[in-house]
Amino acid sequence: MADMGAFRDAVDQWAADGPGEPARDLAVRLGLRTAVLVEGPSDLAAVEALAARRGRDLAAEGVAVVSMGGAMSVGRYADLLGASGLGLRLTGLCDEREQPYYDRALRRAGALSAGFLVCAADLEDELIRSLGTARVEEIIEAEGDLRAWQTFLHQPAQHGRPRHRQLRRFLGTKKGRKIRYGLLLVESLTPSQVPAPLDALFTRL
DSSP, X not given: OOOHHHHHHHHHHHHTTOOSHHHHHHHHHHTOOEEEEESSHHHHHHHHHHHHHTTOOTTTTTEEEEEOSSGGGHHHHHHHHSTTTTXXXXXXXXXXXXXXXXXXXXXXXXXXXXXXXXESSOHHHHHHHHHOHHHHHXXXXXXXXXXXXXXXXXXXXXXXXXXXXXXXXHHTSSTXXXXXXXXXXXXXXXXXXXXXXXXXXHHTO
16 A cells, blocks of 8 residues: 655655656555645644544545655745646645745745745744643653753853743754654643644644
8 A cells, every 4th residue: 555654755756856756656546635735844743643633544535744854845845746746735834934935936836825824933833832831841851851951941042032932942952852842742732722823724634
């Protein structure tokens, strides 16, 4: 049976000027109809974690969540997966500061930028604000990262910064941490705490 991971790998190879046929073949075999474009693997992990919590099997619904490896790749991925490529409906998440770039890139690809949901800073910031800083610090302690967090707070650059900004920066200071905490933060949300952009994304799938 076709595998979603194989499809993502095929799309990444295509985006790097590899052949497109493997991605086309897998899209057909998977019955894909929608591509959710996200900036990086931590966003992908968060979207899939919320899908699991809500009992949604996105692959079975014909939905592929694709990490682009950076916001600047949106034009390339939209070309490959949208109307001029695989013909999939495009949606996804973008950061507020990147929205003008997304709008231009998606217009060039013939896709609707209105289909993308905007996070104020990024998805991690939305999750921290939704849970509250005290709850995020509890999760950090439960994960055994309290000492690393306290050491981080003593860095001169962190003095006087708002707590939510300190937490957001901390999550990005070690390879793999954003992905791990993306999962943990989503799993800690109550239904009413799901950030508005992430919640709205799921209503569109």
